[in-house]
Amino acid sequence: MTGMTKQYPGCLANDQVALTVGRNQIHALLGENGAGKSTLVKAIYGVVKPDAGTIVWDGQPVTIQNPGHAQRLGIGMVFQHFSLFEALTVTENIALGLANASERAGLRERIVRISTEYGLPLDPDRVVHDLSVGERQRIEIVRCLLQNPKLLIMDEPTSVLTPSEVQKLFVTLRRLAAEGCSILYISHKLEEVRSLCSVATIMRLGRNVAECAPAEKTVKELAEIMIAMDLNAPTPRPAQTEAAPPRLILDKLTIRSPNHFGTDLRDISLTVRGGEILGIAGIAGNGQTELMDALSGEILAGKPESVRIDGLPAGHLGPHERRRARGCFVPEERNGHGAVTTMTLAENAFLSAFLRGALVRFGIIDARRTHAFADDIIKAFDVRTTGPKAQARSLSGGNLQKFLVGREVLQNPSVLVINQPTWGVDAGAALAIHEAIMALAQAGAAVVIISQDLDEIFVLADRIAVIAGGRLSEPVPTREATIESIGRLMGGTGQQPLGEQPVHA
């Protein structure tokens, strides 16, 4: 494909992008969030119509009308977010995606055949609700393979998998490529791309910036091409003294998820001392959202003693009272949870900081101080914006995240909990956020990071615990942990989690 251009309102997502995927090739499409990778593949799959450019498929120029057309041409795609019905079985879900009723004949047998042939173990009669994320992804892959694709597009497939599941997926992909199916592999995980892909096209700000053989470059070189700046690792912190007092204690926190398909939290206990960063690793959907809400007070715990902030029993207290106890929180979702996108930065600064920032006088908003506080955040965290009066949605993901982290850090909390600190954030902003978190811990705060990014956890955390199925493993010091040992816990096959000790007769 050449000269692909797509203009979105206010943003040129693809600017004259060219891409050539050869037969048998596993081709990486690399780039930061917002570089235009997703737009490009959506154009290939017929989901968006490009404003200009040509697609040549098997030597013939084509105009791909819609995903159905793409499938008929032999293009399959596995999206980052699955489209599965939780209440239906594997076979039923796959049958729903088929255009003609005639294709449904013998479907179950074909699913079994393909899944065994490609090492994708899948029980066709299980209900999706009971399956892990990795298994759900296999459904999507099998669904594509049923169409005998000549090109398989995979959008960030490993973000939801454990390290061992990733290895299994790679085996399947290599086998597919050997059989003649081309694979377009979208990722920003450089290690994976280096081990899997023979060619990489790197995009930045909607343009091609490089094409290379990833195995011949180092991770650092690839990253620098991706973000066009020199990367420095955050400065390591001096070791922690054991003497610091515990600031956040969870004692057998057990909570039913308010969502029907959510994860209940069971017997979660942990202690975080001042000056310490605890990393909580885990695959998405294992109770992270519930744990975050239980810590911030959006879901209340039954017993006051199950959450203690600086010694104060806070399980029964809402977010407002927990902030009074000097707890601050950054939820995972920026849009509509951590921030109101249609409000200004000043109003968003006010949202969670009016109490600790003393921004209210006699029930009236102190506009001058609110403006000044927002301005402080913008300056201290180098938020690229026109000023406190800018609407939150005018900021890029990374800048808004810097603002939201800054909003909480500048409230000088004694306990800070962050869910997915750098999700969807560019590398420059991620570094700034990591440094702010470390500086806060250095100043004596207890920090909890919930993240699906193991690299991030290994860089920041002093101790690492894993959440799986709503249970939290015993934290281990980072220097004693390995990616493999944490990965095993993430898959739920490691040591017995807390609160489920075997009973000895």
Added chain:
Amino acid sequence: MLKIEPRGYESTFWRYASPVLALLLTGLTSGLIFAGMGRPPGLTVYTFLIAPLLQQDGLEALAVKAAPLIMMGVGLSLAYRANVWNIGTDGQFTVGAICGGGIAIAFPEAPFWAVFPAVVIAGTLGGMANGGLVAWLRIRFNANEILTSLMLAYITQYLLVYLVVGPWRDPQGFGFPQTALFSDDALAPRLIEDTNVHLGILLAPLFSVGLWFMLEKSLLGFQFRVLGQATRAAKFAGFSENRLVWIAMLISGGLAGLAGVFEATGTLGQLTTTLSPGYGFTAIIVAFLGRLNPLGAIPAGLLLALTYLGGDAAQINLGLPNAVTGIFQGILLFYLLGCDFLLLNRVGWRRTKAGAAS
């Protein structure tokens, strides 16, 4: 070919231009309808929107009609900004008039300083109780407030009919469906002698300014705005949704009740079965036309009051049916909501596309 694309932001220009465009389109459409009925469209629109103001006491009549619309529109602006969809202001208006009027009828001998405050308080509390019931049903049973408040509006209308035709009917009223006239001491004080300009006409803009200040400048108002725009963010900040739903329903209900009191004690002087010519429903248009801004409810209330006067004039001078008021208001709301499409979308013309597709 017509080309529509999302802006990705809200246009400030169209925020204020959209009601103007809606008004122009309403004039045009209703003109066409009048033409279809065999009346000259220009004359009809003139009769509707301009002639009422040129009459001797046109401004006075306008103020009397606008006061309840503004009062209710202000309350609704607040509630709608918090995503609390109170549709039953007509019922809260009626309950206010019943409660206030009931006190006035029960104490015909009481002096002004005792009876009038009691009338006002009873009416306001009545409206708040009606609104509070809606809030309670939503919070306790998760019942949709659009349905409950609307259904309550019908119930209160029948309650009014029952009272006025039954136990409260004026014994000397020759069987007309109306109560006895209130004593002079129970009537709303006049601001100008020998006119209908009563205290409520002064209060309506004051409430408008007061609630604007509350909504834009206070912590409570901020909570309403956050709740309306992002429920999860409100939760994250620790704002109680239930508390805000209560307050929104109590304020919008209470203001409607108060408007009902002034309609009964300021304009009519008694209760009748036709107490509200759909004021509560028109107030919904007032709130939207005023951009859900309590200050905007003032010009919007004046304009919709004008449609009532114009409807009367069109009926008398042109022999058009009474329904024209409703038709005019309906068309206006239709265009208003339609034109708001321009807030978030850009519409333009595009030449026939050639070579644009890949």
